Amino acid sequence: MTIYLFHGDNTRDSRNAFTDALSKERERGVEVRHLAGDKLAAKDLESTLATENLFSSESVAIEGLLSRIKSKEKDRCLGILNGYTGAKNIFLWEGKLIPKTGVPHEAKVSLSKAPSLLFTFLDTLIPANTNRALTLLHELEPITNDLLVFTLAARTVANLLLAKSGKSVKLAPWQLAKLRGQAGKWDEAKLLDFHDKLLAIDFAVKTGTTKLSYYDHLDILLLDVLG
Numbered sequence: 001m002t003i004y005l006f007h008g009d010n011t012r013d014s015r016n017a018f019t020d021a022l023s024k025e026r027e028r029g030v031e032v033r034h035l036a037g038d039k040l041a042a043k044d045l046e047s048t049l050a051t052e053n054l055f056s057s058e059s060v061a062i063e064g065l066l067s068r069i070k071s072k073e074k075d076r077c078l079g080i081l082n083g084y085t086g087a088k089n090i091f092l093w094e095g096k097l098i099p100k101t102g103v104p105h106e107a108k109v110s111l112s113k114a115p116s117l118l119f120t121f122l123d124t125l126i127p128a129n130t131n132r133a134l135t136l137l138h139e140l141e142p143i144t145n146d147l148l149v150f151t152l153a154a155r156t157v158a159n160l161l162l163a164k165s166g167k168s169v170k171l172a173p174w175q176l177a178k179l180r181g182q183a184g185k186w187d188e189a190k191l192l193d194f195h196d197k198l199l200a201i202d203f204a205v206k207t208g209t210t211k212l213s214y215y216d217h218l219d220i221l222l223l224d225v226l227g
Contacts, residue, residue, distance in 0.1 A: 001087055003104050005066075007094040008112030013145050017110050018093040022061055025089065030057045037065025037092075042076035049084055059089040066102050067094045078104065113143040121149070122156045123178075126185045130226040134219065141215050150214035154198045161195055164188050194225045 006018040022032050033048060040062065048060060068074050081090065081104045092107070103109060121136040140149055162169045163183040169176060183191070201217040204210040210217070 001084065001089060003081060003084075003090045003092065003107040004110065005092045005094070005098070005103055005107045006110045006112070007066075007092075007096065007098045008110075008143075009097050010112035010115060010144075011095050012112075013148055014110065014112035015093065015095075017112065017145055018061075018091065021091055021110075022059075025059050025091075028057075030059050030089075032059050032061050032091075035060060035062045037062045037077075038068050040065060040073075040077055042073055042080060045077050045080050049080065049086055049088060049090075057087075059091060061091045061093070063093045064095070065092060066098050066104075067096055111143050112145065115144060115148070115152075118144055118149060118152060122152060123182065125153065125156060125160075125226070126182055127187075127190070127226055130222060133222050133226055137215070137218060137222065146214040150198075150202070150218060153218065154195075154202065157191065157195045157198060160186060161188075161191055164191060190225065194221075197221055197225065 004021060006014045006021070008014045025032055031053065035045065035048065045062075051058075065074070065077060084090070092104070097111075117136065117140055121133065121140060124133040124136055137149070159169050159171075159179055160183045163176070163179045164186060165188070169179060171179060198221070201210075201214070201221065205212075205214060205217070212220075
């Protein structure tokens with residue numbers, strides 16, 4: 001049994017991570033039972049966790065319990081979660097940042113932070129800037145979905161190619177000026193190689209021909225293309 005918590009001020013990413021995790025449970029043949037945490041009664045939670053399915057495994061998804069207004073019923077529910085030692089995985093989702101004091105014991109936490117650090121990372125994608133780029137990438141890894149980082153990195157490189165070729169990019173004037181400045185530090189052939197390698201990584205991950213994550217691939221790729 002594992003309790004997973006998905007939360008943070010980047011609601012879209014935390015929600016995507018939550019639904020992806022549930023999809024993976026179903027792919028493993030596990031049934032997922034959903035409970036509304038904002039009105040969940042302790043007796044119903046206790047009953048759900050105690051009930052065993054003879055024909056399939058079951059996980060439990062609860063939304064909004066931790067951000068619920070403090071009450072005796074909420075405290076009872078949290079007590080049940082903290083004391084649970086059964087076989088069912090429990091997935092919690094909250095549409096806001098939950099303080100550490102409100103997180104169930106031993107929960108595995110997926111925190112979706114607002115991506116300000118991510119945009120700083122994207123600005124470091126220039127030649128001879130390997131150390132800075134990798135430092136920021138490693139800071140992003142525990143707080144940001146790897147697919148989001150990879151997608152925005154690929155989009156940035158595509159926009160750099162457009163700016164390098166003189167083609168129009170739909171951005172605000174200040175963004176376009178910054179993009180052109182960044183593109184000016186690249187040789188077009190090396191930038192195209194960067195773009196092609198990103199496409200190859202995306203294909204490999206999505207088709208399952210690699211066991212590495214997007215973060216693992218980016219770590220290796222940045223050493224290659226920014227060095």
